[in-house]
Amino acid sequence: MIDPKARNHPSGKPPVRDARGRGALSADAADLGRLEAELLQKNALLESLLENVDACIYTKDRARRYTYANAKMAAIVGREPQELLGRTDDELVAPEVAANWRVLDDRVFTTGSTQSGEQISTAPDGEIRHFWVVQIPQRDRGGEIVSLLGIATDFTQFYKLKEELARQATTDELTGVRNRRSLLETARQEFTRALRYQHPLSVLMLDIDHFKDINDSHGHDVGDQVLRAVADACRRELRDSDVLGRLGGEEFGVVLPNTRHEGALAVAERLRARIEALRVGDGIAPKVSIGVACMEGANGIEDVLKRADQALYAAKAAGRNRVSLAAKPA
Structure with missing residues (x-):
């Protein structure tokens, strides 16, 4: 018996539909060749896509x-x-x-x-x-x-x-150390950690002496060189765990984790001496005054920073190019 689907087909063979049932396809050799060519074309297109995406x-x-x-x-x-x-x-x-x-x-x-x-x-x-x-x-x-x-x-x-x-x-663009915001945020974190684990903590406030005179006499480009040289000197002297930042202008701050006031005074003096030995530009020898405060008796990092700042001004008032230790809270 003749398949009714093949009765009107030129080849006398039943039509073949694709996987989606679309259109009648002849099963003769020409159709198979065409299908093979289409498949190869699609594979080549897919390969090109995979290799070039x-x-x-x-x-x-x-x-x-x-x-x-x-x-x-x-x-x-x-x-x-x-x-x-x-x-x-x-x-x-x-x-x-x-x-x-x-x-x-x-x-x-x-x-x-x-x-x-x-x-x-x-x-x-x-x-x-x-x-x-x-x-x-x-x-x-x-x-x-x-x-x-x-x-x-x-x-x-x-x-x-x-x-x-x-x-x-988080970085001061000129010197490459932390900026004010990052330094203060890290100082708060270190104070909280020190309080939790009952570890000591100290802070240094450092200011370049007569920096305005350097700018006025040698220009702001040289002043910038001095700032970078001071920051680099501090970086070389400090530990990896210490935190150095520029608070603004010619003032820097240093957070010294796990450091009591005796150790902080020693660090501050080493910083002062290293900076005093610098020669910048045409022989400019910058000097710094440093205030030191520890967290003992402080209610928060703001108290420590304030006392370090007061100690800094005491160092300036005493003649500059020196280190001053803040008095402990009453």
Whole structure:
């Protein structure tokens, strides 16, 4: 019996419809050739898209082995795409990077849902790069997760910009030390920490003597050189845990965690001597007066700062280029 669907078809063969049931397709060789050409064209288009999109694209099986990686993904680990196939991150990148990448993989396979997050990588030239990664679980017909699809976008430049904006918000542009706002905020934090753990804390207030005369006699450019030289001298003398900032004009502040007044006086004297030994520009020898106060008996960091400021003015009144210790609260 003749298939009624084939009765009016020129080939006498039943029509073949595509997966979506659209249009009748002949099953003869010419049609098959056309379909093969269309498939190859679509595959070429997909391959071009995957290779030229501005993102790293890859797939991994449940054993975390790469089953696909585009050129951008391969470049992240300094390899060719085919070199990633069948390998895991542990075989391709440093252990700490592989551990960082595995966290998101595990979340995908554990939760069965799309996961996203930040990942870091060390480029072949040693540069640290930051990526925003989206990973999507891939399932078989039975609903089991068999692999994941990853799309990683490099946002290193954005990350650097964010860091630079944060640095500018907390740093004095001229000297490179903390600005007033950042110094005072950190001082409050250190005071709270010292109070909680019953540790000592001291503060220095430092002012360049006769700085106006330097500006008037040598110009503001030289004055700026003096400010930078003083800040650099302080940085070289202080510990990593100490906090240095410019409060404004020619005045600097230093927070000395875990330091009693005896130690603070010693630090202040070393700073004074190091700065006195400086020679800036055409031989300018800046000098500083320093006020020292400790947190003992203070109700807050504002009390400590106020007493250090009073000690600073006492040092100036006593002749400048000297260190003065604030009296303890009554």
